[in-house]
Amino acid sequence: xxxxxxxxxxxxxxxxxxxxxxxxxxxxxxxxxxxxxxxxxxxxxxxxxxxxxxxxxxxxxxxxxxxxxxxxxxxxxxxxxxxxxxxxxxxxxxxxxxxxxxxxxxxxxxxxxxxxxxxxxxxxxxxxxxxxxxxxxxxxxxxxxxxxxxxxxxxxxxxxxxxxxxxxxxxxxxxxxxxxxxxxxxxxxxxxxxxxxxxxxxxxxxxxxxxxxxxxxxxxxxxxxxxxxxxxxxxxxxxxxxxxxxxxxxxxxxxxxxxxxxxxxxxxxxxxxxxxxxxxxxxxxxxxxxxxxxxxxxxxxx
Amino acid sequence: xxxxxxxxxxxxxxxxxxxxxxxxxxxxxxxxxxxxxxxxxxxxxxxxxxxxxxxxxxxxxxxxxxxxxxxxxxxxxxxxxxxxxxxxxxxxxxxxxxxxxxxxxxxxxxxxxxxxxxxxxxxxxxxxxxxxxxxxxxxxxxxxxxxxxxxxxxxxxxxxxxxxxxxxxxxxxxxx
Numbered sequence: 001x002x003x004x005x006x007x008x009x010x011x012x013x014x015x016x017x018x019x020x021x022x023x024x025x026x027x028x029x030x031x032x033x034x035x036x037x038x039x040x041x042x043x044x045x046x047x048x049x050x051x052x053x054x055x056x057x058x059x060x061x062x063x064x065x066x067x068x069x070x071x072x073x074x075x076x077x078x079x080x081x082x083x084x085x086x087x088x089x090x091x092x093x094x095x096x097x098x099x100x101x102x103x104x105x106x107x108x109x110x111x112x113x114x115x116x117x118x119x120x121x122x123x124x125x126x127x128x129x130x131x132x133x134x135x136x137x138x139x140x141x142x143x144x145x146x147x148x149x150x151x152x153x154x155x156x157x158x159x160x161x162x163x164x165x166x167x168x169x170x171x172x173x174x175x176x177x178x179x180x181x182x183x184x185x186x187x188x189x190x191x192x193x194x195x196x197x198x199x200x201x202x203x204x205x206x207x208x209x210x211x212x213x214x215x216x217x218x219x220x221x222x223x224x225x226x227x228x229x230x231x232x233x234x235x236x237x238x239x240x241x242x243x244x245x246x247x248x249x250x251x252x253x254x255x256x257x258x259x260x261x262x263x264x265x266x267x268x269x270x271x272x273x274x275x276x277x278x279x280x281x282x283x284x285x286x287x288x289x290x291x292x293x294x295x296x297x298x299x300x301x302x
Numbered sequence: 303x304x305x306x307x308x309x310x311x312x313x314x315x316x317x318x319x320x321x322x323x324x325x326x327x328x329x330x331x332x333x334x335x336x337x338x339x340x341x342x343x344x345x346x347x348x349x350x351x352x353x354x355x356x357x358x359x360x361x362x363x364x365x366x367x368x369x370x371x372x373x374x375x376x377x378x379x380x381x382x383x384x385x386x387x388x389x390x391x392x393x394x395x396x397x398x399x400x401x402x403x404x405x406x407x408x409x410x411x412x413x414x415x416x417x418x419x420x421x422x423x424x425x426x427x428x429x430x431x432x433x434x435x436x437x438x439x440x441x442x443x444x445x446x447x448x449x450x451x452x453x454x455x456x457x458x459x460x461x462x463x464x465x466x467x468x469x470x471x472x473x474x475x476x477x478x
Contacts, residue, residue, distance in 0.1 A: 007335040009344030012328055012368065017384045020370045047375075088373045 054248025081129035100137025208255035331406025
Protein backbone atom coordinates (compact mmCIF):
# COMPACT_ATOMS: atom_id res chain seq x y z
CA UNK A 1 0.00 0.00 0.00
CA UNK A 2 1.16 3.47 -0.67
CA UNK A 3 0.01 7.02 -0.92
CA UNK A 4 -0.44 6.67 -4.69
CA UNK A 5 -3.90 5.22 -4.25
CA UNK A 6 -5.09 8.34 -2.47
CA UNK A 7 -5.14 10.93 -5.25
CA UNK A 8 -7.64 13.58 -6.25
CA UNK A 9 -8.89 13.57 -9.85
CA UNK A 10 -6.93 16.29 -11.58
CA UNK A 11 -9.96 17.76 -13.35
CA UNK A 12 -11.69 18.44 -10.04
CA UNK A 13 -8.69 19.21 -7.85
CA UNK A 14 -9.41 22.93 -7.59
CA UNK A 15 -12.88 22.47 -6.08
CA UNK A 16 -11.73 20.11 -3.34
CA UNK A 17 -11.71 21.69 0.14
CA UNK A 18 -8.21 22.57 1.26
CA UNK A 19 -8.13 19.98 4.05
CA UNK A 20 -8.43 17.20 1.47
CA UNK A 21 -5.77 18.76 -0.72
CA UNK A 22 -3.51 18.91 2.34
CA UNK A 23 -4.24 15.28 3.19
CA UNK A 24 -3.05 14.23 -0.25
CA UNK A 25 -0.06 16.59 -0.32
CA UNK A 26 1.40 16.23 3.13
CA UNK A 27 -0.30 13.57 5.25
CA UNK A 28 1.87 10.63 6.25
CA UNK A 29 -0.08 7.85 4.54
CA UNK A 30 2.36 5.20 3.41
CA UNK A 31 5.27 6.55 5.45
CA UNK A 32 7.00 3.62 7.09
CA UNK A 33 8.28 5.34 10.22
CA UNK A 34 5.39 7.68 10.82
CA UNK A 35 4.91 8.80 14.41
CA UNK A 36 4.02 11.60 16.77
CA UNK A 37 7.00 13.67 15.61
CA UNK A 38 5.18 14.22 12.31
CA UNK A 39 2.68 16.38 14.18
CA UNK A 40 3.30 19.98 13.19
CA UNK A 41 5.21 19.19 10.01
CA UNK A 42 2.60 17.20 8.13
CA UNK A 43 -1.15 17.12 7.77
CA UNK A 44 -2.68 15.24 10.69
CA UNK A 45 -5.36 12.63 10.10
CA UNK A 46 -7.68 14.50 12.44
CA UNK A 47 -9.31 17.78 11.46
CA UNK A 48 -11.00 20.02 14.02
CA UNK A 49 -12.56 17.98 16.82
CA UNK A 50 -15.69 18.66 18.79
CA UNK A 51 -14.41 17.74 22.24
CA UNK A 52 -14.17 20.15 25.16
CA UNK A 53 -11.26 22.57 25.29
CA UNK A 54 -8.22 20.88 26.81
CA UNK A 55 -9.73 17.39 26.71
CA UNK A 56 -6.96 14.79 27.05
CA UNK A 57 -8.92 12.55 24.72
CA UNK A 58 -8.12 14.93 21.87
CA UNK A 59 -4.40 14.55 22.65
CA UNK A 60 -4.83 10.79 22.66
CA UNK A 61 -6.56 10.90 19.29
CA UNK A 62 -3.78 12.97 17.76
CA UNK A 63 -1.02 10.71 19.06
CA UNK A 64 -2.83 7.52 18.07
CA UNK A 65 -3.64 8.71 14.57
CA UNK A 66 -0.06 9.86 14.11
CA UNK A 67 1.23 6.45 15.25
CA UNK A 68 -0.96 3.93 13.43
CA UNK A 69 1.52 2.00 11.28
CA UNK A 70 -0.81 1.53 8.33
CA UNK A 71 -3.58 4.16 8.40
CA UNK A 72 -4.54 3.86 4.74
CA UNK A 73 -5.35 0.19 5.31
CA UNK A 74 -6.79 0.49 8.79
CA UNK A 75 -10.43 0.47 9.80
CA UNK A 76 -11.31 1.84 13.20
CA UNK A 77 -14.44 0.75 15.01
CA UNK A 78 -15.92 3.20 17.48
CA UNK A 79 -18.84 3.14 19.85
CA UNK A 80 -21.15 5.57 21.55
CA UNK A 81 -19.40 8.10 23.73
CA UNK A 82 -17.18 11.15 23.45
CA UNK A 83 -15.04 9.30 20.88
CA UNK A 84 -17.98 9.12 18.51
CA UNK A 85 -18.00 12.92 18.35
CA UNK A 86 -14.48 12.87 16.93
CA UNK A 87 -14.66 10.16 14.28
CA UNK A 88 -16.42 12.34 11.71
CA UNK A 89 -13.26 14.46 11.68
CA UNK A 90 -10.88 11.51 11.28
CA UNK A 91 -9.38 10.63 7.88
CA UNK A 92 -9.18 6.90 8.57
CA UNK A 93 -11.98 4.52 7.61
CA UNK A 94 -14.22 4.02 10.59
CA UNK A 95 -17.45 2.37 11.62
CA UNK A 96 -19.73 3.49 14.42
CA UNK A 97 -21.17 0.42 16.12
CA UNK A 98 -24.10 0.02 18.45
CA UNK A 99 -23.22 0.84 22.04
CA UNK A 100 -21.04 -1.97 23.32
CA UNK A 101 -21.09 -3.93 20.09
CA UNK A 102 -17.71 -2.73 18.87
CA UNK A 103 -15.65 -5.89 19.38
CA UNK A 104 -18.30 -8.04 17.70
CA UNK A 105 -18.34 -5.67 14.70
CA UNK A 106 -14.55 -5.68 14.59
CA UNK A 107 -14.43 -9.49 14.68
CA UNK A 108 -16.63 -9.81 11.61
CA UNK A 109 -14.88 -6.94 9.89
CA UNK A 110 -11.41 -8.37 10.38
CA UNK A 111 -12.49 -11.75 9.07
CA UNK A 112 -14.27 -10.21 6.08
CA UNK A 113 -11.25 -8.08 5.22
CA UNK A 114 -8.98 -11.14 5.35
CA UNK A 115 -11.24 -12.91 2.85
CA UNK A 116 -11.78 -9.89 0.62
CA UNK A 117 -8.15 -8.73 0.56
CA UNK A 118 -6.10 -11.90 1.13
CA UNK A 119 -2.84 -10.41 -0.12
CA UNK A 120 -2.98 -7.12 1.75
CA UNK A 121 -2.39 -6.19 5.37
CA UNK A 122 -5.60 -4.75 6.82
CA UNK A 123 -5.60 -3.63 10.43
CA UNK A 124 -8.67 -3.25 12.58
CA UNK A 125 -8.55 -1.07 15.69
CA UNK A 126 -11.40 -0.71 18.15
CA UNK A 127 -11.47 2.57 20.01
CA UNK A 128 -14.21 2.98 22.60
CA UNK A 129 -14.80 4.43 26.01
CA UNK A 130 -14.88 2.58 29.30
CA UNK A 131 -18.68 2.32 29.32
CA UNK A 132 -18.69 0.58 25.94
CA UNK A 133 -15.67 -1.61 26.69
CA UNK A 134 -16.22 -2.64 30.29
CA UNK A 135 -19.91 -2.21 31.12
CA UNK A 136 -22.29 -2.40 28.20
CA UNK A 137 -19.93 -4.23 25.85
CA UNK A 138 -17.99 -6.45 28.24
CA UNK A 139 -19.52 -9.61 26.75
CA UNK A 140 -18.41 -8.65 23.23
CA UNK A 141 -15.01 -7.47 24.48
CA UNK A 142 -14.24 -10.73 26.26
CA UNK A 143 -15.67 -13.04 23.63
CA UNK A 144 -13.48 -11.43 20.96
CA UNK A 145 -10.43 -12.07 23.15
CA UNK A 146 -11.46 -15.65 23.91
CA UNK A 147 -11.77 -16.28 20.17
CA UNK A 148 -8.29 -14.80 19.62
CA UNK A 149 -9.58 -12.28 17.11
CA UNK A 150 -6.68 -10.46 15.51
CA UNK A 151 -7.36 -6.82 16.25
CA UNK A 152 -6.45 -4.18 18.81
CA UNK A 153 -8.89 -2.93 21.43
CA UNK A 154 -8.20 0.53 22.83
CA UNK A 155 -10.20 1.74 25.80
CA UNK A 156 -10.24 5.46 26.53
CA UNK A 157 -10.68 5.21 30.25
CA UNK A 158 -12.12 8.39 31.74
CA UNK A 159 -13.56 6.48 34.66
CA UNK A 160 -17.20 7.45 34.10
CA UNK A 161 -19.88 8.12 31.51
CA UNK A 162 -18.75 11.59 30.58
CA UNK A 163 -20.96 12.88 27.81
CA UNK A 164 -24.18 11.92 29.58
CA UNK A 165 -23.34 13.88 32.69
CA UNK A 166 -21.12 11.69 34.87
CA UNK A 167 -22.68 8.33 35.74
CA UNK A 168 -20.73 5.57 37.45
CA UNK A 169 -18.84 3.14 35.23
CA UNK A 170 -17.09 -0.12 36.00
CA UNK A 171 -13.72 1.57 35.60
CA UNK A 172 -14.52 4.35 38.06
CA UNK A 173 -12.31 4.24 41.13
CA UNK A 174 -13.77 3.13 44.45
CA UNK A 175 -15.32 5.92 46.50
CA UNK A 176 -15.45 8.45 43.67
CA UNK A 177 -18.48 10.74 43.75
CA UNK A 178 -19.69 11.97 40.37
CA UNK A 179 -22.48 14.34 39.43
CA UNK A 180 -24.85 11.51 38.60
CA UNK A 181 -23.39 9.06 41.15
CA UNK A 182 -23.83 10.91 44.44
CA UNK A 183 -23.42 7.92 46.73
CA UNK A 184 -19.91 7.18 45.54
CA UNK A 185 -18.58 4.06 43.92
CA UNK A 186 -18.96 1.10 46.29
CA UNK A 187 -16.57 -1.36 44.72
CA UNK A 188 -13.15 -1.36 43.14
CA UNK A 189 -12.22 -0.35 39.62
CA UNK A 190 -12.65 -3.38 37.37
CA UNK A 191 -9.22 -4.83 36.69
CA UNK A 192 -9.62 -5.16 32.96
CA UNK A 193 -5.90 -5.28 32.09
CA UNK A 194 -5.54 -8.40 34.23
CA UNK A 195 -8.75 -9.83 32.81
CA UNK A 196 -7.44 -9.12 29.29
CA UNK A 197 -4.24 -11.02 30.01
CA UNK A 198 -6.17 -14.01 31.38
CA UNK A 199 -8.59 -13.86 28.45
CA UNK A 200 -5.85 -14.39 25.90
CA UNK A 201 -4.61 -10.94 24.94
CA UNK A 202 -0.98 -11.06 23.81
CA UNK A 203 -0.16 -7.46 24.61
CA UNK A 204 -1.77 -5.45 27.37
CA UNK A 205 -0.81 -1.95 28.50
CA UNK A 206 -2.30 0.29 31.14
CA UNK A 207 -1.04 3.89 31.00
CA UNK A 208 -1.93 7.53 30.48
CA UNK A 209 -1.47 9.56 27.31
CA UNK A 210 0.81 12.17 28.86
CA UNK A 211 3.84 11.01 26.84
CA UNK A 212 3.43 10.95 23.05
CA UNK A 213 6.47 8.73 22.51
CA UNK A 214 5.02 6.14 24.86
CA UNK A 215 1.65 6.24 23.12
CA UNK A 216 3.40 5.79 19.79
CA UNK A 217 5.33 2.79 21.05
CA UNK A 218 2.36 0.98 22.55
CA UNK A 219 0.12 1.66 19.56
CA UNK A 220 2.68 0.32 17.10
CA UNK A 221 3.36 -2.73 19.25
CA UNK A 222 -0.33 -3.44 19.77
CA UNK A 223 -1.19 -3.17 16.07
CA UNK A 224 1.75 -5.28 14.91
CA UNK A 225 1.09 -7.99 17.47
CA UNK A 226 -2.64 -8.06 16.70
CA UNK A 227 -1.83 -8.33 13.00
CA UNK A 228 0.46 -11.34 13.40
CA UNK A 229 -0.46 -13.11 16.62
CA UNK A 230 -3.73 -12.29 18.36
CA UNK A 231 -5.78 -9.79 20.37
CA UNK A 232 -4.17 -6.84 22.10
CA UNK A 233 -5.58 -4.38 24.63
CA UNK A 234 -4.61 -0.84 25.60
CA UNK A 235 -6.24 0.97 28.49
CA UNK A 236 -5.40 4.64 28.23
CA UNK A 237 -6.31 7.18 30.89
CA UNK A 238 -7.99 10.16 29.26
CA UNK A 239 -9.52 11.99 32.23
CA UNK A 240 -12.71 13.97 31.75
CA UNK A 241 -11.60 17.30 33.13
CA UNK A 242 -15.17 18.54 33.40
CA UNK A 243 -16.41 15.63 35.45
CA UNK A 244 -13.49 15.60 37.86
CA UNK A 245 -13.67 19.35 38.42
CA UNK A 246 -10.50 20.42 36.61
CA UNK A 247 -9.77 23.30 34.29
CA UNK A 248 -8.81 23.03 30.63
CA UNK A 249 -5.11 23.41 31.37
CA UNK A 250 -5.03 20.73 34.07
CA UNK A 251 -5.62 17.58 32.06
CA UNK A 252 -1.94 16.89 31.46
CA UNK A 253 -1.06 17.31 35.12
CA UNK A 254 -3.94 15.04 36.14
CA UNK A 255 -2.46 12.32 33.93
CA UNK A 256 1.04 12.88 35.29
CA UNK A 257 -0.27 12.62 38.84
CA UNK A 258 -2.13 9.43 38.03
CA UNK A 259 0.83 7.62 36.47
CA UNK A 260 3.11 7.80 39.49
CA UNK A 261 4.38 4.38 40.60
CA UNK A 262 1.80 3.93 43.35
CA UNK A 263 -1.12 5.29 41.39
CA UNK A 264 -3.74 3.41 39.38
CA UNK A 265 -2.28 4.34 35.99
CA UNK A 266 1.34 3.50 36.73
CA UNK A 267 2.70 1.97 33.51
CA UNK A 268 1.86 -1.74 33.37
CA UNK A 269 2.66 -3.95 30.43
CA UNK A 270 2.13 -7.61 29.67
CA UNK A 271 3.67 -9.23 26.60
CA UNK A 272 3.13 -12.91 25.78
CA UNK A 273 6.11 -15.04 24.71
CA UNK A 274 5.20 -15.17 21.00
CA UNK A 275 4.62 -11.41 21.08
CA UNK A 276 8.03 -10.84 22.69
CA UNK A 277 9.63 -12.79 19.88
CA UNK A 278 7.78 -10.78 17.25
CA UNK A 279 8.76 -7.47 18.85
CA UNK A 280 12.40 -8.60 18.93
CA UNK A 281 12.23 -9.45 15.22
CA UNK A 282 10.62 -6.11 14.40
CA UNK A 283 13.25 -4.25 16.43
CA UNK A 284 16.04 -6.08 14.58
CA UNK A 285 14.50 -5.23 11.20
CA UNK A 286 14.08 -1.62 12.24
CA UNK A 287 17.71 -1.43 13.30
CA UNK A 288 18.79 -2.93 10.00
CA UNK A 289 16.65 -0.44 8.06
CA UNK A 290 18.05 2.52 9.99
CA UNK A 291 21.62 1.32 9.49
CA UNK A 292 21.03 0.96 5.76
CA UNK A 293 19.52 4.46 5.60
CA UNK A 294 22.48 5.87 7.50
CA UNK A 295 24.90 4.16 5.17
CA UNK A 296 23.04 5.49 2.15
CA UNK A 297 23.07 9.00 3.58
CA UNK A 298 26.82 8.68 4.15
CA UNK A 299 27.38 7.60 0.54
CA UNK A 300 25.33 10.51 -0.78
CA UNK A 301 27.17 13.12 1.27
CA UNK A 302 30.61 11.65 0.46
CA UNK B 303 -39.85 26.40 1.91
CA UNK B 304 -42.65 27.98 3.94
CA UNK B 305 -45.60 27.15 1.72
CA UNK B 306 -44.34 23.82 0.53
CA UNK B 307 -46.24 20.66 1.54
CA UNK B 308 -45.38 17.06 0.78
CA UNK B 309 -48.13 16.02 -1.59
CA UNK B 310 -49.73 12.58 -1.86
CA UNK B 311 -48.42 10.51 -4.71
CA UNK B 312 -45.00 10.38 -6.29
CA UNK B 313 -43.23 13.64 -5.80
CA UNK B 314 -41.70 13.44 -9.22
CA UNK B 315 -45.04 14.51 -10.71
CA UNK B 316 -44.28 17.94 -9.33
CA UNK B 317 -43.40 20.42 -12.02
CA UNK B 318 -39.66 20.86 -12.15
CA UNK B 319 -38.16 23.91 -10.49
CA UNK B 320 -36.98 26.82 -12.55
CA UNK B 321 -33.30 26.09 -12.59
CA UNK B 322 -31.87 29.40 -11.54
CA UNK B 323 -29.51 27.68 -9.13
CA UNK B 324 -28.24 24.42 -10.53
CA UNK B 325 -25.58 22.52 -8.65
CA UNK B 326 -23.38 19.69 -9.84
CA UNK B 327 -22.41 17.51 -6.92
CA UNK B 328 -19.41 15.39 -7.80
CA UNK B 329 -18.87 12.68 -5.22
CA UNK B 330 -16.13 10.30 -4.06
CA UNK B 331 -16.59 8.04 -7.07
CA UNK B 332 -15.24 10.74 -9.39
CA UNK B 333 -13.42 13.15 -7.09
CA UNK B 334 -10.82 10.56 -6.17
CA UNK B 335 -8.68 9.11 -8.91
CA UNK B 336 -9.00 5.61 -7.52
CA UNK B 337 -8.63 4.22 -11.04
CA UNK B 338 -8.09 5.52 -14.54
CA UNK B 339 -11.79 5.40 -15.38
CA UNK B 340 -12.66 7.62 -12.42
CA UNK B 341 -10.10 10.20 -13.47
CA UNK B 342 -11.51 10.22 -17.02
CA UNK B 343 -15.03 10.54 -15.67
CA UNK B 344 -13.91 13.52 -13.58
CA UNK B 345 -12.66 15.18 -16.77
CA UNK B 346 -16.03 14.53 -18.42
CA UNK B 347 -17.88 15.95 -15.40
CA UNK B 348 -15.76 19.07 -15.55
CA UNK B 349 -16.46 19.38 -19.27
CA UNK B 350 -20.20 19.02 -18.62
CA UNK B 351 -20.08 21.69 -15.94
CA UNK B 352 -18.08 24.09 -18.11
CA UNK B 353 -20.64 23.57 -20.87
CA UNK B 354 -23.46 24.34 -18.45
CA UNK B 355 -21.72 27.54 -17.38
CA UNK B 356 -21.47 28.59 -21.02
CA UNK B 357 -25.06 27.73 -21.82
CA UNK B 358 -27.15 29.02 -18.91
CA UNK B 359 -29.41 32.06 -19.14
CA UNK B 360 -28.31 35.33 -17.58
CA UNK B 361 -29.07 35.27 -13.86
CA UNK B 362 -28.66 31.54 -13.55
CA UNK B 363 -25.75 30.38 -11.48
CA UNK B 364 -24.50 26.84 -11.86
CA UNK B 365 -22.04 25.67 -9.22
CA UNK B 366 -19.77 22.71 -8.72
CA UNK B 367 -19.64 21.64 -5.08
CA UNK B 368 -17.76 18.50 -4.10
CA UNK B 369 -18.71 15.82 -1.62
CA UNK B 370 -15.27 14.36 -0.85
CA UNK B 371 -16.56 11.69 1.52
CA UNK B 372 -19.59 10.78 3.58
CA UNK B 373 -18.39 11.93 6.98
CA UNK B 374 -21.08 13.88 8.80
CA UNK B 375 -18.83 16.85 9.44
CA UNK B 376 -21.65 18.93 10.87
CA UNK B 377 -21.47 21.59 12.27
CA UNK B 378 -18.03 22.47 10.92
CA UNK B 379 -18.94 22.04 7.29
CA UNK B 380 -19.29 25.04 4.99
CA UNK B 381 -22.11 24.10 2.58
CA UNK B 382 -20.86 26.49 -0.06
CA UNK B 383 -17.53 24.68 -0.17
CA UNK B 384 -18.49 21.05 0.35
CA UNK B 385 -21.59 18.94 0.65
CA UNK B 386 -22.65 16.69 3.45
CA UNK B 387 -25.13 14.02 2.35
CA UNK B 388 -26.12 13.26 5.92
CA UNK B 389 -27.67 16.71 6.19
CA UNK B 390 -29.68 17.25 3.01
CA UNK B 391 -30.99 20.55 4.31
CA UNK B 392 -27.43 21.74 4.20
CA UNK B 393 -26.85 19.93 0.94
CA UNK B 394 -29.57 21.90 -0.83
CA UNK B 395 -29.19 25.00 1.29
CA UNK B 396 -32.63 24.84 2.86
CA UNK B 397 -34.35 24.55 -0.48
CA UNK B 398 -32.48 27.42 -2.09
CA UNK B 399 -31.03 25.13 -4.75
CA UNK B 400 -33.44 24.45 -7.58
CA UNK B 401 -31.74 21.61 -9.32
CA UNK B 402 -28.94 19.28 -8.31
CA UNK B 403 -27.09 16.54 -10.11
CA UNK B 404 -25.52 13.69 -8.14
CA UNK B 405 -22.45 12.18 -9.80
CA UNK B 406 -20.34 9.40 -8.36
CA UNK B 407 -22.36 8.90 -5.18
CA UNK B 408 -22.31 5.41 -3.72
CA UNK B 409 -25.74 3.79 -4.07
CA UNK B 410 -26.76 3.63 -0.42
CA UNK B 411 -25.84 7.26 0.22
CA UNK B 412 -27.60 8.40 -2.95
CA UNK B 413 -30.77 6.52 -2.02
CA UNK B 414 -30.85 8.14 1.40
CA UNK B 415 -30.10 11.69 0.25
CA UNK B 416 -32.39 11.60 -2.78
CA UNK B 417 -35.31 10.36 -0.68
CA UNK B 418 -34.87 13.10 1.89
CA UNK B 419 -34.39 15.84 -0.69
CA UNK B 420 -37.39 14.63 -2.66
CA UNK B 421 -39.60 14.32 0.41
CA UNK B 422 -38.71 17.62 2.02
CA UNK B 423 -37.90 20.07 -0.75
CA UNK B 424 -38.84 21.03 -4.26
CA UNK B 425 -35.29 20.65 -5.54
CA UNK B 426 -35.20 18.85 -8.86
CA UNK B 427 -32.83 15.90 -8.50
CA UNK B 428 -30.80 14.29 -11.26
CA UNK B 429 -28.78 11.14 -10.69
CA UNK B 430 -25.91 10.40 -13.04
CA UNK B 431 -25.62 6.76 -12.04
CA UNK B 432 -22.96 4.31 -13.16
CA UNK B 433 -25.25 1.39 -12.31
CA UNK B 434 -28.96 0.87 -12.90
CA UNK B 435 -30.20 4.36 -11.98
CA UNK B 436 -32.03 5.72 -8.95
CA UNK B 437 -35.78 5.51 -8.60
CA UNK B 438 -35.72 8.38 -6.11
CA UNK B 439 -34.19 10.87 -8.52
CA UNK B 440 -36.54 12.84 -10.71
CA UNK B 441 -34.26 12.29 -13.68
CA UNK B 442 -31.98 9.31 -13.66
CA UNK B 443 -29.25 8.35 -16.12
CA UNK B 444 -28.18 4.74 -15.99
CA UNK B 445 -24.79 3.28 -17.00
CA UNK B 446 -23.32 6.78 -16.97
CA UNK B 447 -20.07 6.42 -18.84
CA UNK B 448 -17.53 9.02 -19.92
CA UNK B 449 -19.04 8.90 -23.40
CA UNK B 450 -22.56 9.43 -22.11
CA UNK B 451 -21.55 12.43 -20.00
CA UNK B 452 -19.71 13.96 -22.96
CA UNK B 453 -22.74 13.33 -25.16
CA UNK B 454 -24.94 15.08 -22.61
CA UNK B 455 -22.58 18.07 -22.62
CA UNK B 456 -22.74 18.19 -26.43
CA UNK B 457 -26.54 18.06 -26.31
CA UNK B 458 -26.65 20.89 -23.77
CA UNK B 459 -24.49 22.95 -26.09
CA UNK B 460 -26.63 22.10 -29.11
CA UNK B 461 -29.86 23.04 -27.33
CA UNK B 462 -28.45 26.27 -25.94
CA UNK B 463 -31.12 28.97 -26.00
CA UNK B 464 -33.89 26.68 -27.25
CA UNK B 465 -35.30 25.69 -23.84
CA UNK B 466 -36.88 28.39 -21.72
CA UNK B 467 -36.92 28.01 -17.95
CA UNK B 468 -40.34 27.59 -16.36
CA UNK B 469 -41.88 30.35 -14.34
CA UNK B 470 -40.86 30.52 -10.71
CA UNK B 471 -44.52 30.12 -9.69
CA UNK B 472 -44.41 26.52 -10.86
CA UNK B 473 -41.93 25.74 -8.11
CA UNK B 474 -44.27 25.32 -5.17
CA UNK B 475 -45.97 22.18 -6.36
CA UNK B 476 -49.03 23.97 -7.74
CA UNK B 477 -50.04 21.97 -10.77
CA UNK B 478 -51.92 23.87 -13.36
